[in-house]
Amino acid sequence: MNFIYEPWPWYVSGPMIAFIMFLLLMVGKNFGMSANLRTMCTICGAGKKADFFKFDWKSQKWNLIVILGAVIGGFIGSQFLTVDMAVAINPETISDLNELGFNSAGKSYLPTELFEMESLRNLKTILVLGIGGLLVGFGARYAGGCTSGHAISGLSDLQIPSLIAVIGFFIGGLTMIHFIFPLIF
């Protein structure tokens, strides 16, 4: 039973993600997490500012429950099922990150330089997280979906638009890490 405390390999979690998609399809829903961000805008009253947010958010309640599940899963996974939080990434990646100033690489789950409470005293940390989130939210809605909606659901349905979006995800991600990271870190 010790394997459950170790990091789960890709061939366990990948099929589990597909199973979630299957279950959602079988109850007449679809798998897409970023749609919840739109729902949250509507709950906050964004319908008054733009028609895009005028819809009955209660019809999306089920998807908010998926999010609640993700929160609970994160809690259980981190509190009860993990002994060692360190993520064993490639040693080359670790030395790259050390050069960029991320000394927590290979020693923690998230970079402490960005995700520890004390780091929030640093304006740069807040800007990195804030701008990152802004781009994720804006981009996901502009593209009509995120990793779950396009890379999993859309591609499973062999949709060309999803393929274009996923290519875009990688153009953006590669640009950020290879060209922009050296400038900001």
Next chain:
Amino acid sequence: MFKSEAASWFRIYEMFKFESFHMYGIIGSALVIGIIVVQSIKRFKIKSFYGENINFNSKTKSFSRYMFGGIIFGLGWALAGACPGPMFTLVGAGYVPILIVIATSIVGTFLYGLLKNKLPH
């Protein structure tokens, strides 16, 4: 998400560096099984648990919105190291600063709603 480390900023960075198979294995195996599931549902006209037809909404045809939106999303994904699912997993795991990412991603979604008619789709 948490246990497979897909919610780890480090794994996302490593993926974009092409220095590990891990994330590609997760997305790839989910996708291979996903394709089998979706295509079987379509071919064998499998009904939902409630006996209803399962509909797949075709995405509207366009290039620019998927490419531009995708690039913007990718930039943010790599910077924040989290996409809209795992960011909530991290809340449960107790990382308070991820709330900034969530808050601004809601703001980003709101900005899209405001600018929607002015953007190329």
